Amino acid sequence: MSTFFENQAIGEAHSKLILVGEHAVVYGKPAIAMPFPLKAKAIVHRIDGSIMLESSVYTGPISCLPDKMKGISSCINKTLEYLNHTSDGLYIKIDSAIPLGRGLGSSAAVAIACVRALAYLYGKEFTQKELFSLVHVAETYAHGNPSGIDMAAELSENPIWFQKGQETSTLNVKDNLYIVVGDTGRAGDTRTAVENVRKNYDSDPMKIKESIIEIANIAIETKAALVRGDMYLLGSLLNRNQKELMTLGVSDEGLNKLIEASKNSGALGAKLTGGGLGGCIIALAPDLAKGRIISKELIKAGAVQSWCFSTAEGILYET
Numbered sequence: 001m002s003t004f005f006e007n008q009a010i011g012e013a014h015s016k017l018i019l020v021g022e023h024a025v026v027y028g029k030p031a032i033a034m035p036f037p038l039k040a041k042a043i044v045h046r047i048d049g050s051i052m053l054e055s056s057v058y059t060g061p062i063s064c065l066p067d068k069m070k071g072i073s074s075c076i077n078k079t080l081e082y083l084n085h086t087s088d089g090l091y092i093k094i095d096s097a098i099p100l101g102r103g104l105g106s107s108a109a110v111a112i113a114c115v116r117a118l119a120y121l122y123g124k125e126f127t128q129k130e131l132f133s134l135v136h137v138a139e140t141y142a143h144g145n146p147s148g149i150d151m152a153a154e155l156s157e158n159p160i161w162f163q164k165g166q167e168t169s170t171l172n173v174k175d176n177l178y179i180v181v182g183d184t185g186r187a188g189d190t191r192t193a194v195e196n197v198r199k200n201y202d203s204d205p206m207k208i209k210e211s212i213i214e215i216a217n218i219a220i221e222t223k224a225a226l227v228r229g230d231m232y233l234l235g236s237l238l239n240r241n242q243k244e245l246m247t248l249g250v251s252d253e254g255l256n257k258l259i260e261a262s263k264n265s266g267a268l269g270a271k272l273t274g275g276g277l278g279g280c281i282i283a284l285a286p287d288l289a290k291g292r293i294i295s296k297e298l299i300k301a302g303a304v305q306s307w308c309f310s311t312a313e314g315i316l317y318e319t
């Protein structure tokens with residue numbers, strides 16, 4: 001989404017949740033993700049001089065961005081090149097409600113918001129394909145070899161069925177899902193988590209291959225459970241997926257503690273979401289009332305933040 005007024009343009013993007021299939025998706029297996037309503041916003045206007053960026057972690061010229069944010073400067077430069085405006089002075093303000101490094105797709109959302117705002121500033125509307133390829137620059141920097149699931153989910157308004165190199169399709173979900181997200185407060189490092197899975201694969205290929213195949217089967221069964229609206233089956237599939245993520249070596253004590261707390265307080269199933277090794281968990285609640293209880297119990301168990309989210313109504317409750 002973008003808006004434009006008086007030499008200033010605003011681009012927005014939402015975050016995402018991976019329901020099942022993270023990590024296996026890097027190996028070409030299918031995964032399911034959905035939009036999550038926390039948003040990133042980029043506000044751009046023309047200035048004299050060079051390109052300046054203002055954000056919660058850095059403010060200054062984009063030529064001096066810290067290493068961790070270099071993906072965003074490459075993405076901005078690539079977009080300006082594509083738009084034939086490389087020599088313009090710009091002030092870009094990032095205003096994001098998506099916590100960083102928590103598996104909610106903050107880096108892709110910030111990049112999408114910037115690309116949308118720049119396109120709008122120069123009177124252009126990018127196709128999904130153009131957006132995808134420009135944002136991919138930032139994601140490659142942040143993740144090394146991203147599957148592209150974050151971008152695909154954040155460019156969609158509906159849950160998606162994603163497989164690397166194949167057309168992404170929208171999923172028909174029969175019933176409203178109540179999902180509680182619990183934030184460990186620790187930033188995960190997706191690049192390291194993906195590298196760890198690769199190392200584990202190299203040292204025990206049989207075990208990791210089996211796990212990846214099991215995750216692919218879980219994704220297929222999850223798609224069927226969503227179409228049927230079978231919440232109990234969906235809960236057990238999340239639990240099965242978490243078991244495999246533990247085998248891959250991307251869960252940790254903090255995540256496991258939140259997962260157990262959510263199940264003990266009535267969740268039908270729970271797992272980490274995104275890269276892992278910190279970040280967030282998701283828990284499936286049978287209804288909103290239980291979702292509120294799970295949210296509170298997650299905070300008691302050490303989560304720094306928790307959101308109860310409904311696929312039909314957006315964020316309903318924030319703790």
Ligand code: PMV
Binds near residue numbers: 026190
């Ligand atoms: O950006 P994150 O932390 O949500 O992780 C993306 C999902 C992974 O499968 C771990 C990586 C990828 O590129 O698909």
